[in-house]
Amino acid sequence: MNFPMMRRVSLYRWDELALDKVIEMIARKSIAGERHTLVQVYLKKGALVPQHSHPSEQMIYVLQGALRTLVGGDEITVREGEVLQVPPGAPHQAEALDDTFVLDVRGTDT
Numbered sequence: 001m002n003f004p005m006m007r008r009v010s011l012y013r014w015d016e017l018a019l020d021k022v023i024e025m026i027a028r029k030s031i032a033g034e035r036h037t038l039v040q041v042y043l044k045k046g047a048l049v050p051q052h053s054h055p056s057e058q059m060i061y062v063l064q065g066a067l068r069t070l071v072g073g074d075e076i077t078v079r080e081g082e083v084l085q086v087p088p089g090a091p092h093q094a095e096a097l098d099d100t101f102v103l104d105v106r107g108t109d110t
């Protein structure tokens with residue numbers, strides 16, 4: 001099979017990526033691709049991600065813990081095993097209800 005202009009394939013190990021301490025209560029590791037960014041986010045209980053928005057869609061998968069989110073004025077609690085889909089441009093914020101671990105997928109234009 002012939003693939004035109006195949007791009008380089010990359011392999012990452014989360015445990016080998018640097019941990020970026022955003023603030024005292026939030027840290028993350030990320031992998032940026034051409035079109036999407038994949039981010040592991042660690043939030044201590046009570047951590048607050050202030051209201052913001054992104055030009056592209058965002059998907060937040062809660063692997064452990066829970067988040068209280070405010071998306072476009074609607075309060076939504078996202079628990080372990082649930083995925084929150086945030087539409088492009090929607091103002092949103094999040095508060096960790098427990099020590100929380102999430103996987104976040106968003107466009108690289110965010």
